Amino acid sequence: KQWYQRRVRGQLGTMMRLVLLTAAIASCCVATHYDANEEYKDDYDDAWEGETMVEFNHQEHHFVHENVPPTDPVKEQEKDSENYLARLRRDTAEAEETYDDSWMNQMTEDSEEELGYEEMAELLDLAARQETSGAVENPGTNVKYSLGKELEAGDFIEIHGTYVSDAGSFSANLLDGSGNILIHANPRPSSRQTVMNSRHGGWKAEVRCELPSLKSYENFVMRIVLMDEFYKINFDGKPLSKTFPYRNPISTAKDIILWGGYKWNKIVLPGTEKADEYTGLKGFDAKVKGLEEELLKQVAGKSLTEVKSYANSTAGSLVILQWRLMKIIESKSDILEFGDETLDWIISNREALEMFMTSGDVDDDKYQEALKILVKLIQTDPMIKEEPLRLRLAVATALTHSTPVRSMAVSRNYIDWMSMYQTYVKWSQEGLLYQPFFDSTAWHLRYVVGSWQTKEEHIWARENTPEGYDNPTKIGDATHRMISYKLKNDDGTSVHSGAPYYYYLPVTLKSIHEIGGVCGAISKFAAGMCHAYGVPATPVGQPGHCAYIWIRNGNWVLGNDVSGWGKSSTHGGIQYTWMRPAYYFRVMNEAQKNLDGYRLSEKMRIASMMADPEDQFQILEEATTECPHNFAVWVDLEKAIKEPTLQKEIVQNALLPVVLAQREKEAQVSDIALEKDAKSECFGDTAFRLTDKTGGTAYCKQETGDFEVDLEKPSTVQGVKFQWWGWSKAAEYDVYAMSEDGTYVLVKTQKDERVEGWFNHWSYLDGWDMKTTKIKVDMRKGKLDPWWKTVYFGIRIFSVIGVSHDILDDVSKGKPVTANAGSSDPASLVDAVNTTTWSGNSEESWFEIDLKRICSLDDIELFWANGAKPENVKVTYKVGSGLETQASAVDPFDKVPLEMDCGTTVRVEMSGGDHVLEGVKACGVEYSAKDILKMKVNQAYEDYYYVRTHLVNAIDSMMYED
Numbered sequence: 001k002q003w004y005q006r007r008v009r010g011q012l013g014t015m016m017r018l019v020l021l022t023a024a025i026a027s028c029c030v031a032t033h034y035d036a037n038e039e040y041k042d043d044y045d046d047a048w049e050g051e052t053m054v055e056f057n058h059q060e061h062h063f064v065h066e067n068v069p070p071t072d073p074v075k076e077q078e079k080d081s082e083n084y085l086a087r088l089r090r091d092t093a094e095a096e097e098t099y100d101d102s103w104m105n106q107m108t109e110d111s112e113e114e115l116g117y118e119e120m121a122e123l124l125d126l127a128a129r130q131e132t133s134g135a136v137e138n139p140g141t142n143v144k145y146s147l148g149k150e151l152e153a154g155d156f157i158e159i160h161g162t163y164v165s166d167a168g169s170f171s172a173n174l175l176d177g178s179g180n181i182l183i184h185a186n187p188r189p190s191s192r193q194t195v196m197n198s199r200h201g202g203w204k205a206e207v208r209c210e211l212p213s214l215k216s217y218e219n220f221v222m223r224i225v226l227m228d229e230f231y232k233i234n235f236d237g238k239p240l241s242k243t244f245p246y247r248n249p250i251s252t253a254k255d256i257i258l259w260g261g262y263k264w265n266k267i268v269l270p271g272t273e274k275a276d277e278y279t280g281l282k283g284f285d286a287k288v289k290g291l292e293e294e295l296l297k298q299v300a301g302k303s304l305t306e307v308k309s310y311a312n313s314t315a316g317s318l319v320i321l322q323w324r325l326m327k328i329i330e331s332k333s334d335i336l337e338f339g340d341e342t343l344d345w346i347i348s349n350r351e352a353l354e355m356f357m358t359s360g361d362v363d364d365d366k367y368q369e370a371l372k373i374l375v376k377l378i379q380t381d382p383m384i385k386e387e388p389l390r391l392r393l394a395v396a397t398a399l400t401h402s403t404p405v406r407s408m409a410v411s412r413n414y415i416d417w418m419s420m421y422q423t424y425v426k427w428s429q430e431g432l433l434y435q436p437f438f439d440s441t442a443w444h445l446r447y448v449v450g451s452w453q454t455k456e457e458h459i460w461a462r463e464n465t466p467e468g469y470d471n472p473t474k475i476g477d478a479t480h481r482m483i484s485y486k487l488k489n490d491d492g493t494s495v496h497s498g499a500p501y502y503y504y505l506p507v508t509l510k511s512i513h514e515i516g517g518v519c520g521a522i523s524k525f526a527a528g529m530c531h532a533y534g535v536p537a538t539p540v541g542q543p544g545h546c547a548y549i550w551i552r553n554g555n556w557v558l559g560n561d562v563s564g565w566g567k568s569s570t571h572g573g574i575q576y577t578w579m580r581p582a583y584y585f586r587v588m589n590e591a592q593k594n595l596d597g598y599r600l601s602e603k604m605r606i607a608s609m610m611a612d613p614e615d616q617f618q619i620l621e622e623a624t625t626e627c628p629h630n631f632a633v634w635v636d637l638e639k640a641i642k643e644p645t646l647q648k649e650i651v652q653n654a655l656l657p658v659v660l661a662q663r664e665k666e667a668q669v670s671d672i673a674l675e676k677d678a679k680s681e682c683f684g685d686t687a688f689r690l691t692d693k694t695g696g697t698a699y700c701k702q703e704t705g706d707f708e709v710d711l712e713k714p715s716t717v718q719g720v721k722f723q724w725w726g727w728s729k730a731a732e733y734d735v736y737a738m739s740e741d742g743t744y745v746l747v748k749t750q751k752d753e754r755v756e757g758w759f760n761h762w763s764y765l766d767g768w769d770m771k772t773t774k775i776k777v778d779m780r781k782g783k784l785d786p787w788w789k790t791v792y793f794g795i796r797i798f799s800v801i802g803v804s805h806d807i808l809d810d811v812s813k814g815k816p817v818t819a820n821a822g823s824s825d826p827a828s829l830v831d832a833v834n835t836t837t838w839s840g841n842s843e844e845s846w847f848e849i850d851l852k853r854i855c856s857l858d859d860i861e862l863f864w865a866n867g868a869k870p871e872n873v874k875v876t877y878k879v880g881s882g883l884e885t886q887a888s889a890v891d892p893f894d895k896v897p898l899e900m901d902c903g904t905t906v907r908v909e910m911s912g913g914d915h916v917l918e919g920v921k922a923c924g925v926e927y928s929a930k931d932i933l934k935m936k937v938n939q940a941y942e943d944y945y946y947v948r949t950h951l952v953n954a955i956d957s958m959m960y961e962d
Helices: 002-009 011-049 051-059 076-095 117-126 276-299 304-311 314-331 341-348 350-357 367-380 388-400 417-430 435-439 442-449 455-463 509-515 519-532 583-593 595-608 613-626 631-640 648-666 684-690 826-830 929-940 945-956
Strands: 128-130 135-137 143-146 156-162 171-176 181-188 193-199 207-210 219-226 230-235 253-259 263-268 537-542 545-552 555-559 698-700 705-724 732-738 744-749 754-756 762-766 772-780 793-804 817-819 844-864 870-878 895-913 916-927
Touching: 156 171, 181 219, 181 230, 193 230, 253 263, 276 304, 276 314, 276 595, 304 314, 304 595, 304 613, 314 341, 314 350, 314 367, 314 595, 341 350, 341 367, 350 367, 350 388, 367 388, 367 417, 388 417, 388 442, 417 435, 417 442, 417 455, 435 442, 442 537, 442 583, 455 509, 455 519, 509 519, 519 537, 519 545, 555 583, 583 595, 583 631, 583 945, 595 613, 595 631, 613 631, 613 648, 631 945, 648 844, 648 895, 648 929, 684 698, 684 705, 684 793, 772 793, 817 826, 826 844, 826 916, 844 870, 895 916, 916 929, 929 945
Parallel strands: 128 143
Antiparallel strands: 135 263, 143 253, 156 219, 156 263, 171 181, 171 253, 181 193, 193 207, 219 230, 537 545, 545 555, 698 793, 705 762, 705 772, 705 793, 732 744, 732 772, 754 762, 817 844, 844 895, 844 916, 870 895
């Protein structure tokens, strides 16, 4: 009563504060809407000044209106696309469209007035207390019931009730003797959330997770299970995805109190029986521990060859992947209930388990949920065990729908995963799907069965596909023929109004086709059209925009693109692997093309977790060789190289093959300007596009201009070729080459060029004899582009064809030297000072230079003092702990050729004669471990600029010294 009176007295003040707050929010919303739209407009305009033109050229030819000369005939479909982009730019400038993705999160917030935390605590303090034990029938609300025992791990409490929709949320609270709330479990059906918290001297941080949907007057059972260090909640037998740690000893709990206007049927209080979840977890823990011990036995202390062989065997594959799967499930305080025939088949069949564990990441690690779906699919369709396509489709369905997939037509509905699987099986048999469906791995198929559309919508899509787009290379473009870009519907309602724009109809493919939409509708429609034919596709987010990606000719391509791959990210409601940027789809696609290598690489990565810390690097490095596109391995490799006990020889042994492969590649004729530093005042921030591989264009808005490309090494140039943008070509230009002495020499002019084409044309120049370190091009008499009338020179790519040559240096200077006992100071051998000498002082003398890094050695020079020299000299070298190679040393032993072989140590042995030296110099090229790792990244990710840049930056920041 006292609480109620205080609550009523506060209502007027609360209502006034709400009125003022509403007015303030309304004012802020207007300002924020204006500011946000202005910001978006600026972003959009900036994009069109640079990035947008570039990416349109690179990705979608039917979008490239700036890439088609005004006098060229254009196909009707290209006109439509051009008009669409023109409308997109014009309408955005006029209406300042912003992309709204709110439909994916249309879970209503709590509509009822929730009882405040402090008010709840106050109410609980006033509650009466009853001594109880066992079960309480028809318990009352706001009554403290004693627990009847000291709580311990394994105990559980069951609350049986009937949901009453107009009663709002409810909570179960465990209190200690002082009234502190140790457990506050607060399901909120209206927002489909469960809130967990505790109160001890004030409320602490919440943990929120999902809540299964409830129907009014439907019975439910909420079960609170006490584990060793946390509690978990099961709702109608289904565990919630999150647990809550004890913040105070659970043994101090005395009472339980229920709050909320529900019909309470029963409370089952803790007794002597332990929860199945607890005892089951203990048994499951023992199973996980057994697998871990087996994995340790097979991996810890073993050689790289043995670990790789084990990971590639059936027995090893099963142990590694079972351990990984169960470890993830265990971390979520869940278990696998062994004994089910279907589940046992999944985890004991190599192909099924490998596919399940190497088909992309799962949101929130919901592998348990995925397994349950897969079990039900197999039980419904036993042919999954026999047919590879059905297995791939079933695994894809299970992984994707582990988190329920929302329908775009009616966002409160979820897609029926069983129907999705069965429908695609049926359509595959009826010949309704395109070849990409049959070529897809389980990972690819996740972006088919994860469709936001129902089978009825897909049937409509096939029945209404425009002629000419009904094939696997054009279906992704059909959206531009089928959707009208409209900021307002035909009745003038803005797209930003949400449901009214579509006349409160379900937002089906048919509705979008008939009513129209903006970027989101166009891109999601495109994905739905692809899914109708089994072609993988998904919408992606861009700044203020929605685009999409789809599989065409085996690769992901961008559609409805404004900002390119670099600014594209996975759309909300879509699962992704590794990281959110959309270009990781392309990397995973490459990994899936090398499926056997990817699976072995991933198993080696997992196995490395059980290896000795000093051995993890070589296992992971070899895993990057098996599948360079397994991004997760690179992440783990970065951690492994920081291990203090890691021996340098292991790193050197592992990285030697990379150096050898790089040197072989450098000996071949190639584009030696690729990814090299390009500088230019007139090209400004776009200068890097002269030599990069993003497909972008460098723009110069001055009537004259120049640029310089640093080739980094002396190079033999066999030819130069560059592609101009549009017709913005220099009518006159001069090409200068810098010699090794740093002097620029004029080597070519436009008079020497051979031109192909008249638009986006290529210029070809023959090479020259002089070794060149830099190239500079001076341009004159540019031609304005026909669209913006601002660009005089545009260059898509500047290529220099030739061979780079090594820059040799003294790689032994200042390096550590050891020598035979009794010799003088060996450091004097590599101090580069002629006045010091070293004496062997023995009939048989030797010294060994630790080069610290892998070096490609040209020769070793021996500077004998006053003509004194031995009768015999033996020179050997090796990499890390590898085998020694002996060089051919002949009298007078002044210079011993090493043929550019690789070594990390050089050893010189002498006998007979005098052993006195003024110094030693080993000439060659040295490579740091970081340099070598970057070589490997550059080799593997040559076509993936953004991932390559990410990894190179990560390597540069590694805490490792050779």
